[in-house]
Structures are given as structure tokens and as C-alpha cells.
Amino acid sequence: MQIFHNLNIDFIGKQKIFFAVSFVLLAVGVSSWVAKGGLKYGIDFTGGVNVNVKFTSAPPVDKIRAAISARIPGEISVQEVSGENEVIIGTGLRGEAELNAARGIMAETLSETFGADKSKLDLNNASAQALADRLRDPLQRAAAGLNDDQIKQLAEAILGFKNSPPRSGVLTSLDQLKGVEGVTPKVLDVVKQECGLGQFSIRSAEVIGPKIGAELRNKAILATLYALGGMLVYLAFRFEFSYGLAAVVAVFHDVIITLGLFSLFDKEISLNVVAALLTLVGYSMNDTIVVFDRIRETLSVSRKDAFVKVVNDSINQTMSRTVLTSGLTFISALSLLIFGGQVLNGFAFALVVGILVGTYSSIFVASPILIWYRQWRESGQKRAAKAA
């Protein structure tokens, strides 16, 4: 089986078309970027609070927003996680102390608005220690015959059950606990009498002060530039400067287009996304290296062919493998995007988009740049020779 048989397309001759495609992609991304007043950064880079809350049923978004807005000044975002009864409550851009206070107020407000009966312990938001402390005396009174260690184990078993899928943090009824190890009818009665169930559970909370945010932002930009620089040096060392330059320009092109698409799809740039972008810088380079490797090899064998022809043949010869390798990595990334869950969504999106753009640029962008640069340098040499 073979994807392409004896492919012979004049890629370099059609470079104007690819140039136009790249230009459109860049223009669309960058104009969306400009129109929206810059990229949408996550709290990793701006500073802010994100609290991920799971509800027992469809979350009452407006009620949540109203309750929290009443107690925290500034904008509160309540974003639904599709397919789950989950929301991400966020606020941003304030001082460290205010952000920490806001995080506390969010938790408090949620438990006042959606929590269990005040006199009872909210099992959906209790720690194992708190649950054990709460149950200790009543269990002794009920003569359940459990010592301290057993009570601790019981509390851990109950919360372990609550936290494992498909409950994933929230119980809808205390009767669900029936199957849990150590929960006898007597114990269940005590649990019911001491504990209630709030309608929500806080699954994660993140507070990032503006100081750390600014620090990470600087590091993100520097890391990307250093990575590109490192690659330029390595390729210049292994090939020639012109190859390194062409590859780096192509990769830079990929990063800008990927960022543009992030802006177009209104996705946030988080630290994970930057990690994905840096991986792309390396990965997108791979396909380019495969083509360049072939160009170098062919050049060393047949010196008489014109450089443009060698490049064109090399692209054609490596086409099958470029499409196949990218396709396989693309499948992995796509599976991560579809099944990998909410936390890795941005990361997987960057990879999926980036692999597509990166493959395109390895085939259609890097090589024309290599040719242009060489022609420009040669004409420069000729001019210099004439002048001399």
C-alpha cells in the first residue's frame, strides 16, 4: 500500500498559490487578533481566579453569577463546561490579596446559596478529616463499635466513593452510599442524621497573582524565542545556515497561524497551550528536516541538477512519509482533543491545529523560503562580483 505513487508535482512552480494560502491564513488570524484587541490570555498569564464547580444537575448559571457578583466587585465570568454539569467561575486582573479574598468569597457564597442545611455537614464539600470528626461522637453514641482508625477509614471510603467516576465529586442522594465498604444501615443512619448534600462540589481552584502571571508571560515569550534560536543554531550546525533560517521562518509562520486560530475560535492561551506550542516548534521542524535531509542527500549524489529541481523532487519523494507521520501524530492529538477532557482541551487544540499547519508549512513554505534565500544570496554575490 502506498499513499502517493511516483508523485511528480511542480510545488515550487506553484509557490504563488501556497504563498497566497499562507497569507490568507496569517491575515485572518492576525486581523481577528487585532480586532479583538489582542490574544485572550488565561489566568496563568493575566492573574485571576478560576474555580471549577460541579453541580448535581444542570447548573443555574444566572443564579450563580448573580449571587457571586453581589459580593465581589468587578466582572465575574461563569462559563459552562459542555456535556458536564460543570461551570468555571472566574474573575481576573486584581491584586494578590483581593484575588485570594475573591476565591474565599466564591466558596462561601456557593455554600450559602447551594449548600446543605447549615446544621449539617455538606458531604459534597467536606474533607475526610472533617467528616471523621463529625461522625466520631454520634457513631459512638449509636454504639456502632468503631474505633478512631476505623472511623477515619470509613470517612476516606465514603469520600473515595464520592470522588470516583461516575459520581465524580457529587452525590445526589445519601442512599448511594449503601454499597460502600463499612457503611452498615446503622452507620448510614448516623451519616444521614449528621450530613447533608449540597448541590455542588468544588473540583479545583486556581488563584494566580498578577506577579506570577507577568513572570510566566515573559518566560513564555522568551522560551519560544530561545527554542527557535536553538533550532536555528542546531540546523545551521547540521546543515547550513540557509536551511536553519528557512526552517525557523516556517515554524514561526506555524506559531503565528496557530495563535491566530486561537483568537478566531475565542480560545484562551494558557500555560499548557504554550507547552503545546513549544512542542509544535519542535515537531513542525521534524517534517521540514525530513525534506531538507533528502535535499541534502540528493545534492550530494547529483550535482548537475538545478537546485529548484532537486528541492521539488525531494518534496515529491518524501510526500508519502510526511503525510503518514503527520497523520499518525495527528490521530494521537485528535484522540486527545476528543477524549482528553476539559483540562487539556486548549493543549490538544493547539496540537491538532499546529500539526496541520506545520505539515503544510514543511511541504509548501519551508522549501520556497530556502530557494528564495539562496537566490537572493547568489544575486547578492553576483552584484558584489560585478561591483568588484
Next chain:
Amino acid sequence: MQKNLKWKATVILLTTLVCLYGIVGLPKSVDELQANWKKNIRLGLDLRGGSLLILQVKLQDAFKAEAALQIERLKEQLAAQSIAYAAIDSTEPASLAEADKIEIHVKGVPVDKTQAFRALVTEQLPSWVLTPVNSTDYRLTIKPSEAQALKKDTVERSMHTIENRINGLGLAEASVQQRGGADTEAEILVSMPGLDDPARVKSILQTAALLELYEVKEGPFAKREDALAKFGGVLPLGTKLLPSMSRTAEQGEGWFVVSRTPVITGRDLRDARPAQDEFGKWETSFVLSQDAKGRFGAFTEKNIGNRLAIALDGQIRTAPTIQSRIDDSGRITGASSQDDAKDLALLLKSGSLPAGIEYLQEQTVGPSLGADSIRQGLIAGLVGLVLVIAIMFIYYAASGLNATVALILNAVILIGALAYLQAVLTLPGIAGIILLIGMAVDSNVLIFERIREELRAGKATLAAIDTGFNKAWWTIVDTHVATIVSCAFLFMFGTPAVRGFAVTLTIGLVANVFTSVFVSRTLFQFEMSRQASAPRLSIGI
């Protein structure tokens, strides 16, 4: 050839066994296998749940305290040597960056005392530099070396106190580290795996926990103004005003005039523990050290019938009347619950913080989210794996098996290496493994395509395999180095999750060079050696 093959097979088998041993040990049952897996593969906070805090020590507090102390000493010495002055005060650095720029200003020293004043400062305040502003006024700045030492000491003491408090909470796996390079860097990273109640920990870490016992001179007053009015607007020498905590406000007590210097401070404590009084109410009792015993005994004996103020962080918790001579113990009443009493005991035992702290970052992941992330990662990984393997078999026929073996061995070596290096597996790390599934077979594709090309060009199978591997070798090295270079720069971020990703991907890629080149080639050789003459290779053409 045959001998060569045996040697290679041994290397591969040994590597596999060593890695498997690193991952699951030598289990005798399924339970043991699971337990060993859990022990050897260390999960990051984002997968197992827990809290990560970055906090900043407000070094400016330590500098302010140091300046205040020096001003007290200077005033005493000036009085002793009867050198007059108009005023001594210090600047109040507002931020961390300005902390070591603190200045003490001395104004109105008579010109004829200049010599004596200079001599006194040089002798008494050796860590400060004196600069005259004009003939009677002076400015004192702290020496850079001393500032450095004070910063270091403050950060170390803060870390020590925080460590004590965390240990006291029974968080066995927690770690407290300095963030950043220099040992004067004021940021501290606290990671607490498995913690499910971060709010409580945050408030415990943040409390300065400065315990002071004062002699009450006058009070209580309902308002600050009332207290001042009683003394005609100016407090008597050697006293100060302290507010009481809102908790005791219901008893109608607000402000107390107390002695300026405390009788006993937190440093004089030997032990503190939660206790219940005769009505079952929670309180915190404390025991004094040997050294403080005598002082406290003498003081209480002298002051029977007077009140004693027990203040925490500058706020009075209780102000009981001294009934009799107390030698070595006391109690702080007014705890709202057992936890409250326990926390206070812990704070008192672990000592006070030398400076305030501020939270720069908190990352808390509940155990349910971590469990979901693992499950989703597993599904994504399996789907990716099955698809990739299927495509390899469809495209390369029987040689797909070669790639599959290499791929699985790649994963085994990666996980084994993570176990041996005690590296932490994070959610981005899992993403790295899934991504690696796609990238690992890239190398196989490069090699297989080369072999096909050679076969098409009419080469014999054995020669085609050799040429294929040789020609693809440098391409594989170049592509891997390019990706590893990018990963190296991810380390700059220093956040555990991203580092986990970089480490996982790097180890995976290095292992990939071994599996896709060495292992895969050995497998081909093995297959060829089984065919007697003119061997054929099933590689999809």
C-alpha cells in the same frame, strides 16, 4: 550473525525486564501488582489531588522591625549619654523591592555633640551607614551585606516556621521549598499532595502567630478615644493601646492600655495543646519554658487581682484576672471549636513568622477531578494507540507488528524510566505520552519508507533493510534533537505540570531512538534469519 542476534536479544530482554521491575517490582498477586504500581509511579498534584501554594515573604516587615529595634536602642543610648535630639524615625518601605532601602532619620542633634553622636552610632549600630544630611540631621542606611543577611535569615526562618506548621497538620508528604535561585529570594513553594481542605491550611500558614502576654494597666475601654481621653490624650510612658479580638467583643471589651513590653512572648512557650474547660468549652492551654517560669511566677505574684492580656498578633484574645501565682502554665479561652483550639495550639508551638506573607498563587485540584483526568487520559491514549497500530498494520502489513512491538517497548521503557527517576507523572505528562504514541511511530515510518524505496529500486531484502536503517539514522537524530531542544526550554517555566510534560516527552524520545532503531532492526534481523534463502519482507508493497 546468529551470535550477534543473541547478544542483541539479550540486551532488549534485559532492558524490558529491568523497566518492568522498576514499574511493578516482583508481585506475587494482582493486589500487590497494583500496590507496587501505585508506589512506583508518582502522580502529580493535578492527578491525585492536592494543593500547591506559592507565597511571598514580606521582607519589608523584617526591615521595618529591624529599624524599629535599632531606633529603640539608639534612643536609649542617646539618653544614657545625654545627647539631645529632636526626632528619630524611619521610612516605611511599601514594597519588597524597596525593603533594603529603608532609612532611619535622626534630626536635631546639637552641633557640639556631633563627634559623640558619630562615635556612638559607629559603636552601637555597626550594620548601618551614617550619612550627614546637614549639620544637625543624619540619615542611616543599612549596609548591603547586612541587608542580604537579614533577607536570608528572614526567608529561612519563615520557611522553618511554615514547615513546622505543615508538619503539625500531619501532612506527611508536603514539601516546602524556596522558589527561584538565590537564597535570599522571598518566594516559597509549598506543595501538599492529597490535601482536601486548602482554605484552613492557607489561614494557618498566613497567621503570624506572635503570642505576647502583657500586664494590663487600664481598661477595658469601649473606644480607642475613651482610652486616650482618660490620660488627657497622651498615653503614660511605657504603655500602649491594644484592641481585643471581635470574638470577645460580646463581653463588652474593646481596648486595653497595656505595658509596652510583654512579660512573656511565644518564644517562652514549651508546649501548647487543645483542652476543654469544666463546661466542655474548647480552649488552648500552654506550658512555659524553664527560663520563663521564674519571671512569670514573680510577675503574677506581684500582680494578683490585676488583669493579664493574652494577645495574638497584636490583638487581645482574653484578659483574665490573675487569681494566684502562676508558675508555668496558662490558657487561652474563646475557641469556637476543637479544630480552632487545635490550630491555635499548633500555631503557638510552631513559632511566629518573622514577617507577613502573601499568597502569589494557589492551585488546588480535588481528588475527583484528578480521577476523571486519569480516566479521560487513559481513554484518549487507548483510542490513539489502537488507531495508530491499526494504520501501521494496514499500511505496512506484517511489518506493522515490528512497529507495534517497538511502540509498546517504548512505552514500557518510558514508564520504567519515570519510576526509576522518581519523576512525577502530571496531566500534561499523560498528554505527552499520548502525543509520543504518534511521534514514536514516525521513526518507524521514516525507516520503513526508506526500506521500501530501496526494495523498489531493486535491492535485495537484507541490503534494503541495512540501507534503510543507515540512511534514516541521521534524519531520526535530527528530528529528535529538534523536539528535545524545544522541551528543554519548557523547563524555564518551572511549574511542576509543564516540567512533567517536558520530562516525559524527552525520556520518551530518547527511548524511541533505542526502540525504533535498535529494537526494530533486531526484529527484522530475527525475521530474516528464520528464512533460509532469499528472504522476503512483508512491508506492504
